[in-house]
Amino acid sequence: MAPNTSLSPRTPAAPTADVAPYDALLLFSFGGPNGPEDVLPFLRNVTAGKGIPDERLAEVAEHYHHFGGASPINAQNLALQRALTAELERRGLDLPVVWGNRNWEPYTRDALAAAHADGARRVVALVTSAYASYSGCRQYRENLWTALEDLGAELGLPDGEQPLAVDKVRTYFNHPGFVEANVDAVTEAYEKLGADGRLVFVTHSIPDTMEAASAVGGATYSEQHLDVAATVAAAVGERLGRTVEWDLAYCSRSGPPSQPWLEPDVNDHLRTLAAQGTTAVVIAPIGFISDHMEVAFDLDTEALATAAELGLAAFRADTVGTREPFVRGLVDLVLERAAHARAAGSGEPAPTPAVVGGLPARADVCAPGCCRQRDGVDSGLPAACSADPRS
Numbered sequence: 001m002a003p004n005t006s007l008s009p010r011t012p013a014a015p016t017a018d019v020a021p022y023d024a025l026l027l028f029s030f031g032g033p034n035g036p037e038d039v040l041p042f043l044r045n046v047t048a049g050k051g052i053p054d055e056r057l058a059e060v061a062e063h064y065h066h067f068g069g070a071s072p073i074n075a076q077n078l079a080l081q082r083a084l085t086a087e088l089e090r091r092g093l094d095l096p097v098v099w100g101n102r103n104w105e106p107y108t109r110d111a112l113a114a115a116h117a118d119g120a121r122r123v124v125a126l127v128t129s130a131y132a133s134y135s136g137c138r139q140y141r142e143n144l145w146t147a148l149e150d151l152g153a154e155l156g157l158p159d160g161e162q163p164l165a166v167d168k169v170r171t172y173f174n175h176p177g178f179v180e181a182n183v184d185a186v187t188e189a190y191e192k193l194g195a196d197g198r199l200v201f202v203t204h205s206i207p208d209t210m211e212a213a214s215a216v217g218g219a220t221y222s223e224q225h226l227d228v229a230a231t232v233a234a235a236v237g238e239r240l241g242r243t244v245e246w247d248l249a250y251c252s253r254s255g256p257p258s259q260p261w262l263e264p265d266v267n268d269h270l271r272t273l274a275a276q277g278t279t280a281v282v283i284a285p286i287g288f289i290s291d292h293m294e295v296a297f298d299l300d301t302e303a304l305a306t307a308a309e310l311g312l313a314a315f316r317a318d319t320v321g322t323r324e325p326f327v328r329g330l331v332d333l334v335l336e337r338a339a340h341a342r343a344a345g346s347g348e349p350a351p352t353p354a355v356v357g358g359l360p361a362r363a364d365v366c367a368p369g370c371c372r373q374r375d376g377v378d379s380g381l382p383a384a385c386s387a388d389p390r391s
Contacts, residue, residue, distance in 0.1 A: 007180050007235055007356060019095045019338050021345070023120035025088075026111055026166070027081050028140055029128040031101025032064075032071025032292065038104065039064045045103040060254075063297045073292035076321065077101075077128070080290070083322040084126075087331045095334070096120070100147075102140060108147040116151065116163050124337055125168040125385070126330060128289055130178055132171040132362055133206055133214040133221040138371035141168070141383035148384065167341060168385040169333045170364040173224045174231075174357045177329010181320035182228070182286055183235040189282045189317035190240060197280030197313065198245050198273060199236070200266065201229045202303075203287020204294060205250035208260040209374040217370040218362050222248070222262060228286055231357040247273075251298040266299070267306045270314075280313040289326070290319050337364055 033042040043057040064071060077099055085097050096118065100111025115123055125144065129136035148162040155163050172178050186199065203225050206214075214221040229248050237244040249266040264272070266283070273281065283303060285295050299316055307314035320326040336353060343350035353361035366383070368391035373379060382389040 007176060007183065016339055016351075017091055017093060017335060018342075019088075019093050019124075019334065021122050021341055022095060022124045022167075022334075022338055024115040024118070024123045025084065025095050025097045025334060026108075026115070026123050026125040027077060027084065027097055027099045027128070028108065028111075028125045028144070028168075029077050029099070029101050030073065030292075031104035031107075032073040033104060034070055034074060036065060036069030039069050042104050063293060066301065067293075067296060071293050072296055073290065074104075076290035076292060079322050080128070080327070083327045084330060087327050091331065093331075102143045108143055109150050112147055112151055112164055112166075113154075116155075120164065122165045122167075124334055125166055126334065127168065130171065130173040130289060131203070131221055131224050131287065132173075132218065132371055134210050134371050134373045135204075135206060136221075136371075137171060137366070138373075138383050141366065141385050142379065142381040144168075144384040145382045145389060166384055167337060168364065169330075169337050170353065171224075171362040172329070172333055173228050174355045174359055174361070175329050175333060176354055176356050177325045177327075177332060178289075178320060179228060179231055179235075179356050180329070181323040181326035182232045182284065182317075183239070184323060184325065185318040185320065186232060186236045186282060186284050187239050189284065189315050190236070193280060193282055193313065193315040195280040195313055196242065197282050197315075198247070198278050199233055199282050199284060200269065200273075201225065201232075201246060201248045201284050201286045202251055202266050202299060203248070203285070205253045205261045205263070205265070207255060208262065211262055213372045213375040213377075216372070216375070217367045219359050224359065225287060227357045227359045232284070232286065251303070252294045266303050270303065270306050270310060270312060274310040274312055278312065281307065282315055282317055283307075284317040285319050288319050290321050295319060340364055 033039045039061045043060055081097050081099050088095050098111040098115050100106055100108040127140050152161055152163050211221050225248055233244045233246040249264050249269040250262050251266045253261045283299055285299055288295050304314055340350045355361045366386040368388040
């Protein structure tokens with residue numbers, strides 16, 4: 001099948017406006033500290049089990065203290081929660097939206113407990129990561145399984161019995177709403193830059209071993225980004241009336257220097273471009289859905305400083321945030337997942353997922369072994385929303 005580089009999805013029909021069988025929507029995110037006293041405990045949560053000393057965490061903590069010790073992700077999640085609620089209400093859909101995090105308050109277990117107390121028994125989860133990899137998919141599903149087990153134990157349920165059934169929305173990097181919102185943001189950035197600069201897409205780097213493992217269930221993490229980047233750049237070029245040259249770079253590398261991670265680093269790439277004669281760039285953070293710490297520090301602070309040092313005119317495009325096409329697309333995804341759940345229970349055909357670009361939709365029930373940290377290596381933790389939670 002030829003790539004679909006227009007913003008018209010391969011399946012143009014909108015999903016049926018019915019959220020059944022779901023009683024609540026879980027907005028499921030990473031989390032971040034709310035003040036200086038939260039920073040080190042939050043970083044300990046993020047790195048639990050990795051043996052990273054507090055001395056190293058204190059270095060990372062300076063990124064947060066640069067912004068007063070509070071991550072912008074929390075306010076952005078609240079804004080997205082409000083936007084999703086408003087879009088559901090606009091469509092006449094009764095689906096409460098609860099918010100829970102892997103690494104800080106409100107925790108996943110607390111959000112699920114609130115939904116359960118309000119009478120929910122089947123929940124659909126929407127992860128605030130658009131791409132499939134261990135850190136963007138399976139790690140959330142492992143946390144979800146643990147949260148359900150803990151809540152079941154608190155409620156006095158028998159071992160192995162969970163208080164809620166939870167499904168998740170599929171990974172949505174190539175959903176039309178996510179792509180359209182990025183096209184809008186990049187086009188606006190070029191208008192503000194006022195120059196025919198090169199387009200540098202940026203996402204979070206991951207270890208090469210995690211990249212290889214992300215191929216189970218579909219394209220690898222980097223291939224997903226390259227597909228989105230090509231689609232966005234082509235659509236932006238159509239709007240601007242010219243070809244837009246682009247690259248994919250990475251940020252936020254961590255771990256020991258001996259461990260290979262995806263490259264090039266965005267700062268190194270800007271230096272390469274400047275040496276080749278580039279004079280202007282638009283930096284587009286397509287790997288992130290909101291302007292949280294990796295965007296605010298790694299791009300707005302470090303990368304833009306690198307660009308200024310090199311004499312590059314640079315403008316950073318918005319993330320999709322609460323842009324209307326993105327929020328509308330997320331609700332479409334919830335309706336699509338609901339339709340799949342109803343089809344599974346009735347034996348009727350499921351609707352075909354709407355996608356743009358050259359890759360198919362990822363499954364909304366993850367395959368066994370999907371998105372492990374390393375190919376063929378099991379973490380030993382069950383992961384929810386999978387055909388085999390213990391694989």
